[in-house]
Amino acid sequence: MSFLLGKDMTGGYGAADILHACTIGVERGEIAVVVGPNGAGKSTAMKAVFGMLDLRAGQVTMDGEDITSLSPQARVQKGMGFVPQTNNVFRSMSVEENLEMGAFIRTDDPSDTMAQVFDLFPILKQKRNQPAGELSGGQRQQVAVGRALMTQPKVLMLDEPTAGVSPIVMDELFDRIIEIARSGIAILMVEQNAKQALNIADKGYVLAQGANLYTDTGEALLNDPDVRKAFLGG
Amino acid sequence: MEILNALALLSNYLVIPALAYGSQLALGALGVTLIYGILRFSNFAHGEMMAFGTMAVILVTWFLQAQGISLGFLPTELLALPIGILAAVLLALGTDRIVYRFHRGKKSQPVIFLIASLAVMFFYSGLTRFIIGTADQSMGDGARFIFTAREFKEWSGLDEGIALRTTQGITVAVTLICVAALFWFLNRTRAGKSMRAYSDNEDLALLSGVNPERVVLIAWILAAALATIAGTMYGLDKTFKPFIYLQLLLPIFAAAIVGGLGSPIGAVAGGFVIAFSEITVTFAYKRVLTYIMPGDNVPDGLVQLLSTEYKFAVSFVILVVVLLVRPTGIFKGQSV
Numbered sequence: 399m400s401f402l403l404g405k406d407m408t409g410g411y412g413a414a415d416i417l418h419a420c421t422i423g424v425e426r427g428e429i430a431v432v433v434g435p436n437g438a439g440k441s442t443a444m445k446a447v448f449g450m451l452d453l454r455a456g457q458v459t460m461d462g463e464d465i466t467s468l469s470p471q472a473r474v475q476k477g478m479g480f481v482p483q484t485n486n487v488f489r490s491m492s493v494e495e496n497l498e499m500g501a502f503i504r505t506d507d508p509s510d511t512m513a514q515v516f517d518l519f520p521i522l523k524q525k526r527n528q529p530a531g532e533l534s535g536g537q538r539q540q541v542a543v544g545r546a547l548m549t550q551p552k553v554l555m556l557d558e559p560t561a562g563v564s565p566i567v568m569d570e571l572f573d574r575i576i577e578i579a580r581s582g583i584a585i586l587m588v589e590q591n592a593k594q595a596l597n598i599a600d601k602g603y604v605l606a607q608g609a610n611l612y613t614d615t616g617e618a619l620l621n622d623p624d625v626r627k628a629f630l631g632g
Numbered sequence: 633m634e635i636l637n638a639l640a641l642l643s644n645y646l647v648i649p650a651l652a653y654g655s656q657l658a659l660g661a662l663g664v665t666l667i668y669g670i671l672r673f674s675n676f677a678h679g680e681m682m683a684f685g686t687m688a689v690i691l692v693t694w695f696l697q698a699q700g701i702s703l704g705f706l707p708t709e710l711l712a713l714p715i716g717i718l719a720a721v722l723l724a725l726g727t728d729r730i731v732y733r734f735h736r737g738k739k740s741q742p743v744i745f746l747i748a749s750l751a752v753m754f755f756y757s758g759l760t761r762f763i764i765g766t767a768d769q770s771m772g773d774g775a776r777f778i779f780t781a782r783e784f785k786e787w788s789g790l791d792e793g794i795a796l797r798t799t800q801g802i803t804v805a806v807t808l809i810c811v812a813a814l815f816w817f818l819n820r821t822r823a824g825k826s827m828r829a830y831s832d833n834e835d836l837a838l839l840s841g842v843n844p845e846r847v848v849l850i851a852w853i854l855a856a857a858l859a860t861i862a863g864t865m866y867g868l869d870k871t872f873k874p875f876i877y878l879q880l881l882l883p884i885f886a887a888a889i890v891g892g893l894g895s896p897i898g899a900v901a902g903g904f905v906i907a908f909s910e911i912t913v914t915f916a917y918k919r920v921l922t923y924i925m926p927g928d929n930v931p932d933g934l935v936q937l938l939s940t941e942y943k944f945a946v947s948f949v950i951l952v953v954v955l956l957v958r959p960t961g962i963f964k965g966q967s968v
Contacts, residue, residue, distance in 0.1 A: 471841055480839060488832040491825070499829045502822075503841035545840075 399462070401426045401584050402478075402553045404447040407456035416442045417608045419456065424553065424584040424601065429575065431616060433592040433629065434605035440588040441483065443605065444557050447586070448480050449473050460553065475503060479551030483558045483588075486542035489531030493522050496530050496541050500548030508548055515544040518574060536567035540574070547578070554578060556587035560594075572598050593630050596620050604629060633790075638923035640792040644781065650904075650911040652800040652869055655807035658903030659862035660880065661887035662814065662896055663855040669831035669894035670851040671732065673745035678859055679881035680756035683874055684723060685860025686867045687764045689716030690771060697773070705775035705798065709864055717860045724856035727752055728848065736848070753878075761874050769872040771864075772799055792923075799868040810861060811900055814854070818896060823850055831894055879944065883910065886947035890954050892961030901962055909950055910943040 400423030410416035416439045424430035432440045445451045447458055449470045457466040465473060470480070488496050497515060501508035516523040519540040525533060530541045539559055546554055559575070560568040568591060576598055579585045589595035596602045599616030604625060612625055619625050660682060667675040692712035702708050731748050777783075778801045781793025818824040823846075830837040830847045838844065863877060870876070887906045891898025916934040938946065954961060 470839060474839060474841060485833055486836065488829050488836060490832045491828060495825055498825065499840045502826060
């Protein structure tokens, strides 16, 4: 069983279900990527794992513990970090204050973690006193990821971290994400750039209409002719 | 010399009164902007909250005076201020508990909050009149002037004097202290940063573990304290009239919106923009012109753009123009 696992999740925002027995999970130190066409329920599946969606069926477990009924805040306490797709920084606050807010629930001194985040994203150290809203898209994503890392999570969940950034910045961000995974953190992310994301993925989930279509290693999915034809543009 | 006389005249009748009035508006607008930033509605009860807090200060002052306690050359009101603040804070927290918390639980639209605050406004104004009556109350004992016009004339040798009333000096000093303390709180403390974070991005603040009820609690405490201080300063500077605080609501909201709703620095800047606009537009420049213009050219009239009765129209016009041209205000607050 995976370290973090959303199993047979069924539910939606209103009466109609968006997810139909959808299963996604990730192991410690690995990267799992959720891809699929628009409206496939990728982000919804992610939100369901994080507790932002009421599930009618299925369960979410972390490290063997059932966390299905916990609120998102309680899941953060348990060691989940979440980076939303949009509005994921405090725009009027400085980079450093953004990171401080990330560590808000910690009772110990977070300065070591902040130093680690600055090592991971050196540009943030340079711009530590600048309001996050004034940074470029890629830098803002770094702030958002850095903020989530401040709680020292065991799992980091990223909702389209490369949305709206240039291909160069995307490669750079993926490199950093691999680095984070190597430090032992499980990474579950939703991506539009399916090919590049599956390239760095240990495990890939292809969703369609709220259900699992293909599940395999990233490499296998990339080489699967059906997946290539349907989702990766040949 | 003539220029200096003209400047002295302007300082005495325009700059000093505008600084004092601007300080009072800034304190009021800070409370409005804080509530808007955290609870996301325009709190129309803020003016009456000022009246209530000021009333509490007056009552405590009467008690202190009856005990023979005073502050020497400073008004006794300053000594009564903390207790007045406490009364206003209790009222604000009680109101939040009974009225606003219910709507937070229901996730009501901001406009529902706004209507609720109108009801609260009528309740507060009734409460204030019920307790202290509808009559004016003069405030402020101690020395009336820090320096008088005559003292200034003797010191400077000018024909025009500048007087600085104690209440004007206190108003500006108290505002400086309050604004500095508030900015220190918002920018340097954990609780202050969590308030800014909550105001900036509510969802992300919740994800970060900020407790929304705690943030709301602090916001009401600050708003009630600022309202009481602003109301007391206004009452000391003029007199306490129970209805005047309702009229002050317009320039206060104008100040908060001109500065940018939700932006504390904007509220302070907006307060002074409104105060200086109101007073420069309604000021009679005739005597200033007699000093700086050669003899015969001085106009016959008062050279007053608008009579002082229209001063609220000035803030209203500024408000409308800002909403049309730059709805987020000078310091990029949230648009209304």
